[in-house]
Amino acid sequence: MTDSRNDRSRLLLSEDATIGRTVAYCGVLTALAMIFSYVETLIPINFGVPGVKLGLANLVVLSGLYYLRPAQVLAISAARIVLTGFLFGNGVSILYSLAGGLLSFCVMLLLRKAGGFSPAGVSVAGGVSHNIGQLLIAMLVLRTVHLAWYLPVLLVSGAVTGLLMGLLTGRILKALRVPY
Amino acid sequence: MNKKDLLLTAAVLVLAGIFAAVFCLQPHKKPVMVTATVDGEVYGAWDLSADLEVDIDTEYGHNHLSIRDGSAQITEADCPDGLCMHQGTVREGGEMNVCLPHHLIVEVLTEGDESYDGLSQ
Ligand SMILES: [Zn+2]
Numbered sequence: 233m234t235d236s237r238n239d240r241s242r243l244l245l246s247e248d249a250t251i252g253r254t255v256a257y258c259g260v261l262t263a264l265a266m267i268f269s270y271v272e273t274l275i276p277i278n279f280g281v282p283g284v285k286l287g288l289a290n291l292v293v294l295s296g297l298y299y300l301r302p303a304q305v306l307a308i309s310a311a312r313i314v315l316t317g318f319l320f321g322n323g324v325s326i327l328y329s330l331a332g333g334l335l336s337f338c339v340m341l342l343l344r345k346a347g348g349f350s351p352a353g354v355s356v357a358g359g360v361s362h363n364i365g366q367l368l369i370a371m372l373v374l375r376t377v378h379l380a381w382y383l384p385v386l387l388v389s390g391a392v393t394g395l396l397m398g399l400l401t402g403r404i405l406k407a408l409r410v411p412y
Numbered sequence: 413m414n415k416k417d418l419l420l421t422a423a424v425l426v427l428a429g430i431f432a433a434v435f436c437l438q439p440h441k442k443p444v445m446v447t448a449t450v451d452g453e454v455y456g457a458w459d460l461s462a463d464l465e466v467d468i469d470t471e472y473g474h475n476h477l478s479i480r481d482g483s484a485q486i487t488e489a490d491c492p493d494g495l496c497m498h499q500g501t502v503r504e505g506g507e508m509n510v511c512l513p514h515h516l517i518v519e520v521l522t523e524g525d526e527s528y529d530g531l532s533q
Binding site: 321322324325328348352370373375380381383385388390 | 417435510512
């Protein structure tokens with residue numbers, strides 16, 4: 233097990249990494265998150281409810297919260313949303329994704345810092361807050377509170393997909409030998 | 413997965429159940445109209461019992477609404493995600509089809525609905 237430290241420093245960004253290495257590393261992770269977003273568009277599951285998604289890109293964001301600085305994770309998440317928005321979406325879909333992405337980032341960071349939760353719990357909160365953020369934007373854009381009708385569906389789907397992604401993230405962190 | 417995770421997940425599910433129960437336990441009223449709303453402004457309102465084909469054309473794009481047998485459904489749309497066409501029919505009070513890219517809500521109104529009262533004036 234003596235070389236496990238070396239394995240880790242090769243896989244992860246160390247505290248004293250140069251700016252060049254940091255930028256390159258965040259770039260690679262952004263690309264990975266974009267691939268996840270793309271793969272998700274290929275999955276032919278259509279829930280009919282806008283905003284209900286698996287959230288594969290959150291694997292990168294959530295695991296990043298355990299071995300990157302918050303600012304780096306935020307940069308990766310925002311870059312992923314804007315870039316995939318331009319590639320596969322439109323101006324409006326970027327607005328929705330940003331609202332969901334930013335709210336879930338803040339909530340997940342808070343829970344991660346608060347302690348006591350494993351990645352699964354952090355991810356459930358992230359999934360739920362992502363959907364609530366999107367619902368709030370939809371209420372603003374469509375100027376109606378009637379959309380609250382979707383709240384139960386969005387809460388359940390956020391919890392279920394969040395839990396799935398959180399359990400997966402736990403496995404990823406184990407493979408990367410990141411303590412959590 | 414630890415105890416706190418489970419508690420959080422359970423709390424969210426219970427909350428969802430409470431919201432769903434509150435929405436479902438509202439007294440059932442007779443559905444009478446279907447309205448299309450764009451940006452919160454009423455685009456049109458139609459008798460739900462009529463058989464109608466309606467084109468909804470706005471600055472955002474085109475949607476086609478089919479009203480028949482007391483139910484309504486968006487059957488055509490040129491929006492980028494096409495989600496509105498996969499939401500099935502709406503027939504009960506409060507049920508809705510939403511096209512986010514086109515800022516459109518198609519909603520069933522019942523007797524005594526605030527917005528219905530406003531429309532019938
Ligand atoms: Zn649509």
